[in-house]
Amino acid sequence: MLARIAHELYWLGRNLARAEFTARAVEAVFHAEIQGAGDTRPGVSFGSGGLLAMLGDVDERTSSGEVLAQLTLEPTHPGSMIASTERAREGARTVRDVISAEMWEAINTTTLRLRGDGPPGWAAPAGPYLASQYVKERTALIWGIANRSMLRDEAKAFLDAGGLIEISDMVLRMLRVALPPGDAANADGHALILLQAVGGFHAYLRAVTAPPNAQPVARFLLFERAYPDSVAACVDSLNEAFTSADAGPRNSKPVLRVSRLAADLDFQRRALPAGAELTGICEQTQHELTRIDQDAAERYFAGAASAGERR
Amino acid sequence: MAGGFVQPSNAHTGTPRENPLVSTGLQSKAGQGYRPHAPFLDELFTADGTPRATAAALVAELARLGPQGLAEAGRRRDAIFMQQGITFETSAGGASGSHERPFPLDLVPRVLGGEEWREIKRGLAQRIRALNHFVDDVYHAREIVREGLVPWRLVSSCSHFARAVHGIRPPGGVYTHVAGCDLVRHSDGTWKVIEDNVRIPSGISYVLENRAAMARVVPELFASYRVRRVDHYPQLLLRALRAVAPSAESEATVVVWTPGPANPAYFEHAFLARQMGVELVEASDLVVRDDVLYMRTTRGLERAHAVYRRLDDDFVDPLEFRADSLLGVPGLIRAYRAGSVAIANAFGTGVADDKAIYCFVPDMIRFYLGEEPILENVKTYLLSDPEVLEHVLERLEHLVVKPTGESGGKGVMIGPHAGEEEIAGMRAMLRREPDRWIAQDVVRLSTVPTVDSDGSLVPRHVDLRPFAVFGERIDIVPGGLTRVALEEGSLIVNSSRGGGSKDTWVLEDGDDADRAGPPIADTQPPALPDLSYGTWNNQQQQQQQQQQEEPAL
Numbered sequence: 001m002l003a004r005i006a007h008e009l010y011w012l013g014r015n016l017a018r019a020e021f022t023a024r025a026v027e028a029v030f031h032a033e034i035q036g037a038g039d040t041r042p043g044v045s046f047g048s049g050g051l052l053a054m055l056g057d058v059d060e061r062t063s064s065g066e067v068l069a070q071l072t073l074e075p076t077h078p079g080s081m082i083a084s085t086e087r088a089r090e091g092a093r094t095v096r097d098v099i100s101a102e103m104w105e106a107i108n109t110t111t112l113r114l115r116g117d118g119p120p121g122w123a124a125p126a127g128p129y130l131a132s133q134y135v136k137e138r139t140a141l142i143w144g145i146a147n148r149s150m151l152r153d154e155a156k157a158f159l160d161a162g163g164l165i166e167i168s169d170m171v172l173r174m175l176r177v178a179l180p181p182g183d184a185a186n187a188d189g190h191a192l193i194l195l196q197a198v199g200g201f202h203a204y205l206r207a208v209t210a211p212p213n214a215q216p217v218a219r220f221l222l223f224e225r226a227y228p229d230s231v232a233a234c235v236d237s238l239n240e241a242f243t244s245a246d247a248g249p250r251n252s253k254p255v256l257r258v259s260r261l262a263a264d265l266d267f268q269r270r271a272l273p274a275g276a277e278l279t280g281i282c283e284q285t286q287h288e289l290t291r292i293d294q295d296a297a298e299r300y301f302a303g304a305a306s307a308g309e310r311r
Numbered sequence: 312m313a314g315g316f317v318q319p320s321n322a323h324t325g326t327p328r329e330n331p332l333v334s335t336g337l338q339s340k341a342g343q344g345y346r347p348h349a350p351f352l353d354e355l356f357t358a359d360g361t362p363r364a365t366a367a368a369l370v371a372e373l374a375r376l377g378p379q380g381l382a383e384a385g386r387r388r389d390a391i392f393m394q395q396g397i398t399f400e401t402s403a404g405g406a407s408g409s410h411e412r413p414f415p416l417d418l419v420p421r422v423l424g425g426e427e428w429r430e431i432k433r434g435l436a437q438r439i440r441a442l443n444h445f446v447d448d449v450y451h452a453r454e455i456v457r458e459g460l461v462p463w464r465l466v467s468s469c470s471h472f473a474r475a476v477h478g479i480r481p482p483g484g485v486y487t488h489v490a491g492c493d494l495v496r497h498s499d500g501t502w503k504v505i506e507d508n509v510r511i512p513s514g515i516s517y518v519l520e521n522r523a524a525m526a527r528v529v530p531e532l533f534a535s536y537r538v539r540r541v542d543h544y545p546q547l548l549l550r551a552l553r554a555v556a557p558s559a560e561s562e563a564t565v566v567v568w569t570p571g572p573a574n575p576a577y578f579e580h581a582f583l584a585r586q587m588g589v590e591l592v593e594a595s596d597l598v599v600r601d602d603v604l605y606m607r608t609t610r611g612l613e614r615a616h617a618v619y620r621r622l623d624d625d626f627v628d629p630l631e632f633r634a635d636s637l638l639g640v641p642g643l644i645r646a647y648r649a650g651s652v653a654i655a656n657a658f659g660t661g662v663a664d665d666k667a668i669y670c671f672v673p674d675m676i677r678f679y680l681g682e683e684p685i686l687e688n689v690k691t692y693l694l695s696d697p698e699v700l701e702h703v704l705e706r707l708e709h710l711v712v713k714p715t716g717e718s719g720g721k722g723v724m725i726g727p728h729a730g731e732e733e734i735a736g737m738r739a740m741l742r743r744e745p746d747r748w749i750a751q752d753v754v755r756l757s758t759v760p761t762v763d764s765d766g767s768l769v770p771r772h773v774d775l776r777p778f779a780v781f782g783e784r785i786d787i788v789p790g791g792l793t794r795v796a797l798e799e800g801s802l803i804v805n806s807s808r809g810g811g812s813k814d815t816w817v818l819e820d821g822d823d824a825d826r827a828g829p830p831i832a833d834t835q836p837p838a839l840p841d842l843s844y845g846t847w848n849n850q851q852q853q854q855q856q857q858q859q860e861e862p863a864l
Contacts, residue, residue, distance in 0.1 A: 002596050003607045093396065094572050097585035101395070108396045154609060247610040300609045 003302035005095055006158045006245075010296070012091040012099075013162025016107075019084035020139040021170035021198075023132035025054060026071055026081070028197030030129045054177040072128040073114065081135055082114045099159075100149040103142060110138040157245035158300070161238055165289060168234035171198060171221055172286045179214050181279045187214035194221075203227050218278045222285075223269035231285060232265045238292075245300070254295040261288050345760055345768050352498045352757040353770055354421060365422050365818065368535035373419065376529070378766030381418060385762065388528045389413040397520055397578065399806070415811035416521050417761045418529055421773060421793045422536075425820035428789060431494065431502055434685035435777055436785045437676060439490045442509055442663040443781065444679035446486040449662050450477050455678055461671050465695075468746065469668065469715075471510065471661020473624055475631040479648050481657050482555045485781050488655035489548070489619075491515075491791070494686070494775045496757035503687045505754060505774065507664040507672065509656060511621050514792040514812075515544055515778045516579035519586075521792075521814045537819040539789035544778065545586035548619070551782025555653045556617035563616035565589045566606065568597070570622045570638050580621050592618075599642030602649040617653040624658050666715040666749050667693065690752040694745035703750045704741060707734050710750045712741070725802055727753060756802055759813065761795055772796045773813065774804050790815035 072081045089111040092104050114131060116122060122131045143163070150156045174197065178190040191214045195201045200221065201212070207224055210216040224230045228237075239258045243249045268281055346360055347353030355366040362370040376384065392398065392413035399412055423431075448455050449466055456463045466472060491512030493505045518541055526533065549565060556563030569580035571593050584591035596606045597615070605612035620627065626636040631644040646652050662668060670691040673684040692710075694700045703710060707726055714722040724737050741748055758770035777791030793813040794804035804810040 001609055002590055002592060003609055004593065004596050005590070006609045090572070093577075093581075096396075096581040097591045101585075104396065105394050109394050112393060158609075245609065302607045 001098075001154045003300065005098055006154065007297070007301040008091045008095045009098065009155055009158040010162035010301070012088055012095065013159045013164075014166040015084045015088035015091060015162075016139055016142060017163045017166035017170065019081050019088065019135055021167065021174075022071060022079070022081045022084065023135040023139075024197045024199065025174065026068055026128060026132040027136070028193050030068065030132070031196070032193050054173045068128040072131045073116075073122055075115075081132065082111075085111050085114055085135065098155050100145065102149055103145045106138065106142045106145055110135070110142070154245045157241040161241040161245070161296070164234045164238040164241065165293060167229055168231045168238070169286065169289055171229060171231055171234075172282050172289075174198070175218055175221060176279065176282050176286075179218050179278075181277060190214070191217040198229055200227055200229060215275055215278075219269075219274075222278060222281065223265060225266075232262070232269070235262045235265060242296070252299060254292055254299055257288070257292050257295055261285065261292070345770075347758060348770050350498050351755050351770070351772070352496060352500060354496070354757050354759045354773075355419075356760070365424055369420070369422060369532060372532050372534065373760075373768070376531070380766075381762050382766035384418055384528050385766075388416060388418065388524055391524060391527065392416075395520075399575075414517065414520070415797065415806070416517075416524060417771075417795055417797075417811050417813045418525070418532075419760050419762060419768065420525065420532065420814040420816050421759050421775075422816045422818065423790065425818050428817045430685065431777065432787050434502070434504075435490075435492055435779055435787055437680065437682060437685055438492060438504065438507070438672060439487060439509075439779050439781060439785060441672065441676040441679050442490070442507060443485060443487045445668075445675050446509075446657070446660050446663050447480065447484060448679075450479065450659060455675065458678065460674050460678055461668070465667050465693075466662055469662045469665040471624060471659070471665060473632075473659035473661070475628075475644055476647070476657070476659045479658075481647075482557055482650070482653055483783070485555055486657035486660050487663065488551055488555065488657075488781050490656075490779045490781065491776045492686075492779075494777065495689075495754050496773075496775075498755040498757070501687060503689050503754065504672070505689050505751075506666070507669060508776075509660045509664045510623065511656065512776065512778065513576045513579055513621075514776055514794075515788070516582040517812055518778070518788065518790065518792050518815070519544065520582075521812060525814045536816065538816040539819055541788050541790060544780070544788045545583060547780045547782075547786045547788070548583065549587040549589070551780045551786075552617045552619055552653070552655055554782040555655065557650055557653060558616040564614060565617045565619065566592045566615050568592050568594075568618050568620040568622065570594075570626070574621075576621065583619070594638050594640050597640045597643075599640060599646050602642070602646045602651055604640070604643065604646045604652040615652065617655065619655045624661060627658065666713055667746075669749070689754050692750040694741060694748055694750065700741065700745050704738055707738060707741075707750075709753065711753055712737055712748055712750050715747055715749060723803070725753065728800075728802070753802075756796075756804075759793070759795065761797070761811075761813075769799065771799070772802055772804065775815065789817035 070077045070080060074080045075082050075086065077083060085107075089107055092099060092107045096104050113134065114122075122128070146156070146159060150159070174194055178194045179187045192201075192212045195204055195212055195217050198221065204212060204217065204220050204227075207226060208216050208220055220227065221230050223232050225232045225236060227233060235258060239255070239262050242252070242255045242258055246252045246255055249255045265285070272278075272281075344360055345356060347356050347358060349358060354363075355370065356362055373381070393411075397414045399414055445455065449472075453463070455461050456466065487509040489509075489512060491508045491514065493508065494502050495505050496502055522541055552565045553563050556565065558564075565587070566589055567580055567584040567587070569577060569591055571577070574580070581591055590596075590606065592606055592615075598605050598607060598612065600612070604615050604618070606615050622638055625633045626638045628641060628643040629636045629639045630641050632639070643652075643654075644658065647654055647658065670688060670693060673688055676682055676684045692699050692703050694703060708729070710726045712724045712726070724733060726734065729737070756772040756774060759773050760768040761771040763769045773793050773795045775791050775793050777787055779785055779787045793815045794806065795811045795813050796802060796804045797809060797811045801809075806812070
């Protein structure tokens with residue numbers, strides 16, 4: 001397929017996943033904040049400030065209400081949910097001939113609705129929260145349509161690859177912000193919120209016997225291959241996606257790098273003692289993902305753009 | 312009819328006046344009786360306001376819907392178009408920047424009889440064949456010029472005359488693969504060609520989308536009609552492109568080339584690529600190596616054999632045409648000349664649809680085909696002749712003046728609608744550069760009832776753009792795009808200037824017998840599998856028994 005189209009699909013996947021995980025984070029903060037001062041109240045690190053830090057955009061002067069509004073429905077804020085959705089729509093419009101009509105319509109209506117074209121609008125204070133809920137539902141719908149209506153060919157592989165790399169990146173960001181090293185007191189409270197934010201609470205309870213404290217939750221989100229949004233599972237699927245799309249996977253740089261990362265994560269899972277510090281691994285993995293992104297751009301997208309050009 | 316009862320069905324009653332729905336419906340429900348504007352011909356109603364025979368059932372359904380029903384259907388249509396992203400970017404509406412609005416489709420279809428359509432189709436095929444001969448002739452022997460029928464000065468001064476492609480003959484000798492001639496219906500009922508488009512005529516996607524939307528929003532209108540299908544166009548186009556592609560392999564790679572998502576017709580480019588199942592490429596995807604055209608894919612370079620291009624000659628190759636074009640592919644003309652790639656439409660076809668050449672088309676038909684033209688031209692005045700110019704200048708307020716090199720209704724002045732100042736300005740312009748303009752008689756465009764903003768029906772002027780595909784033979788999709796001027800009295804139908812569109816129905820003739828299709832096989836499908844009640848059920852019963860046996864706490 002055309003390198004440009006593959007590139008657009010890859011970024012369509014990334015933008016969809018980014019919108020979804022921004023929505024998830026916003027929802028978590030909203031919940032944490034309205035539940036008010038109790039013993040388990042999280043510290044500021046996973047409040048609105050942490051949210052901004054997670055998205056790589058720290059400005060401490062704004063109040064938390066404003067931050068939520070900015071991150072959800074402020075179209076001029078590049079990291080906002082609506083901005084990601086708008087970019088996804090632009091991308092989908094460009095590849096309209098590749099994705100199914102149903103999928104395009106789902107993305108289009110999501111964007112139009114977020115713009116506030118239809119009733120009800122997204123008035124504060126609950127607006128950001130309702131909008132996040134909406135985005136969560138709609139991205140699930142969009143991926144569902146993609147899985148059911150798209151041919152499992154290169155196009156789907158690149159769409160998936162974009163989504164997977166973005167999900168693992170977002171999970172890593174959340175982990176690094178919510179569970180900072182050496183802050184055990186707050187971290188345990190955050191862990192539960194984090195788990196609920198990514199929607200993995202139920203899966204965790206079924207997979208792990210330990211209470212949802214910082215250490216086991218971090219291990220779960222990093223290493224648990226049976227949980228689809230864990231970093232290890234995403235990297236595995238990313239490996240599959242690139243391998244199926246590649247003409248010569250045996251000597252392809254991105255494929256080799258991804259498979260090495262997958263093996264590395266598996267090794268760490270076995271080698272690391274329970275209770276070991278995971279921050280270093282998060283950092284390395286995130287760094288490795290950036291390089292995979294660059295390799296993919298070089299190999300598949302005709303060097304069309306280096307990573308981050310579309311952000 | 313079974314049982315001998317004769318039901319007063321809408322489709323079969325003689326005169327519509329006998330049908331109470333029509334007469335009372337239009338007067339009471341639509342608020343007022345529909346009156347065509349004399350002297351224009353109305354296609355659904357006769358001059359005294361009675362529906363024509365083919366339109367009776369349609370009018371009855373419209374009356375049943377009433378203004379409210381039509382307005383409601385209109386809202387549904389807009390919602391569907393917004394959802395599907397079939398929109399128009401307009402800058403109107405204030406300083407807030409561009410604004411998307413749904414594509415303007417009017418809910419009253421235009422109805423053409425089968426016989427009438429056959430005549431149009433024959434006329435169009437004839438005309439397109441002649442235009443194709445003309446393009447070939449212009450870039451080769453120039454016989455028509457030598458015969459003195461068309462002055463060379465006019466051909467070579469065309470803004471779309473392309474010296475770069477002189478002497479190149481594409482596969483099959485086909486230049487005008489896709490053509491759309493604009494037709495209008497005069498008040499005497501005859502069809503006339505008002506303009507030819509053999510460069511990159513657009514609008515076919517709206518023909519297909521309009522039909523899909525009509526079937527979804529107002530299916531009841533179709534009830535008494537057998538309308539010929541239009542949705543095979545993409546397959547016709549694909550077949551034509553494959554037929555001309557220079558490919559030794561069994562399957563040629565066909566691509567659609569778009570200038571990019573910012574182009575107003577991008578929706579159509581993507582639509583055609585999707586419907587044909589081929590790649591939609593931009594210039595950055597294409598590269599020429601050793602006179603062969605390739606596209607950049609995730610697996611390296613792959614060859615493209617046929618290109619359906621949707622951008623102007625000027626931009627396609629910076630080495631041969633405009634050097635500042637960023638949308639072009641360097642070396643493309645070389646590849647084209649080497650015959651390694653087919654381009655549809657061929658480069659340089661713009662000479663055939665230039666407005667100065669238009670008035671010679673009937674002569675071309677006689678010269679190349681030895682036939683009499685089936686479709687007439689509108690009376691046109693070439694202003695390079697001083698005598699004609701004087702004659703035109705005197706009666707400018709009764710004529711239409713058009714610039715020769717433009718399309719899309721740009722720069723057109725309609726004399727009867729123009730102010731004193733505009734006419735004076737045009738008069739000065741014509742004296743200065745008579746070659747750049749032509750003058751035409753005003754055509755009394757026919758009208759079709761159109762839904763007004765309040766849901767009532769009002770007469771509005773229409774034209775028709777049928778689409779033809781020229782591969783191994785010429786195929787024309789039944790009907791075409793009917794464009795309608797949405798403002799009262801306006802004769803300008805271009806969508807860029809506030810025009811809308813209508814679904815165009817070409818009726819099948821013959822009876823309903825051949826419509827039924829093959830009978831459904833007389834088989835009994837097996838019953839749907841269901842939960843089998845066995846062990847689980849027993850368990851539940853046991854649970855219930857146990858609950859009953861245990862005493863309540």
